[in-house]
Amino acid sequence: MSLEKVFQALWSDYIELNPSSKKIFDALQRRGEEVQNDHIAFRTLRHPRLGIDQFAHPFEALGYRKIRDYHFKEKKLYAWHYEHPDENAPKIFISELLLDQFSNFCQSTFCRLIESLQDADLTHPDFSYLGRRWQLSSSEYLELAQESEYAGWVSAFGFRPNHFTVLVNRLKTLKDLSEVNAFIKSLGFNLNSSGGEIKGSRAECLEQSSTLAESVNVEFSDRSLLVPACYYEFALRYPGTNGKLYTGFVAASADKIFESTDRPLHLKS
Numbered sequence: 001m002s003l004e005k006v007f008q009a010l011w012s013d014y015i016e017l018n019p020s021s022k023k024i025f026d027a028l029q030r031r032g033e034e035v036q037n038d039h040i041a042f043r044t045l046r047h048p049r050l051g052i053d054q055f056a057h058p059f060e061a062l063g064y065r066k067i068r069d070y071h072f073k074e075k076k077l078y079a080w081h082y083e084h085p086d087e088n089a090p091k092i093f094i095s096e097l098l099l100d101q102f103s104n105f106c107q108s109t110f111c112r113l114i115e116s117l118q119d120a121d122l123t124h125p126d127f128s129y130l131g132r133r134w135q136l137s138s139s140e141y142l143e144l145a146q147e148s149e150y151a152g153w154v155s156a157f158g159f160r161p162n163h164f165t166v167l168v169n170r171l172k173t174l175k176d177l178s179e180v181n182a183f184i185k186s187l188g189f190n191l192n193s194s195g196g197e198i199k200g201s202r203a204e205c206l207e208q209s210s211t212l213a214e215s216v217n218v219e220f221s222d223r224s225l226l227v228p229a230c231y232y233e234f235a236l237r238y239p240g241t242n243g244k245l246y247t248g249f250v251a252a253s254a255d256k257i258f259e260s261t262d263r264p265l266h267l268k269s
């Protein structure tokens with residue numbers, strides 16, 4: 001499958017779960033903007049059958065290469081970002097939950113879920129939007145989410161894009177993130193304000209903001225629950241010391257962006 005077809009499939013999966021992003025995308029197009037995607041982010045688990053390398057395999061087959069890794073100590077996550085030789089192709093950001101640092105409950109639940117996956121699922125060229133192929137109860141989900149919002153998210157949604165990101169540098173009618181944020185709020189969407197609406201700085205060569213994930217009804221084995229799904233991100237990049245636009249990520253900012261899928265207080269039970 002060509003790069004373009006893969007991204008179309010990923011985008012369809014993403015906007016089905018997160019119609020707000022489509023509304024924002026459409027509103028940008030109505031202003032005459034051509035939206036370029038800076039990166040697509042995915043979540044997975046560190047396990048002998050899964051992990052970043054396994055997840056990246058189909059992207060590497062399309063020409064993507066590993067560029068830089070990131071540590072998120074507090075959230076117990078590790079990540080790599082990948083780039084394609086075509087500079088207009090979005091970067092791919094894949095993070096994994098360091099399962100061995102979590103409780104016995106978390107480890108044994110995920111081991112059971114992961115063992116239920118077929119070998120053919122794991123090597124599937126469409127693994128990046130395979131979705132959830134396992135069954136768990138609402139109480140298992142809630143216990144995982146209480147220990148780690150990230151763990152809860154992966155258990156509820158499986159493998160699929162967590163967010164797409166608008167490259168603000170390419171917008172013609174909105175010049176910086178404060179203008180983008182004001183526009184998003186004027187459309188009636190809420191922004192993630194953890195650590196301030198704008199994460200990062202010109203000095204770090206990257207500023208980012210994001211919407212708060214909208215909650216969708218997810219079916220568990222006993223009942224359905226509202227679970228925060230995906231969000232839309234906005235990135236403004238600045239030139240690095242080599243004069244070219246910085247292509248990396250800022251761990252401290254990404255750390256706060258991860259919280260865009262935290263369960264709102266009224267859902268914390």
Ligand code: NI
Nearest residue numbers: 041163165233
């Ligand atoms: Ni991101």
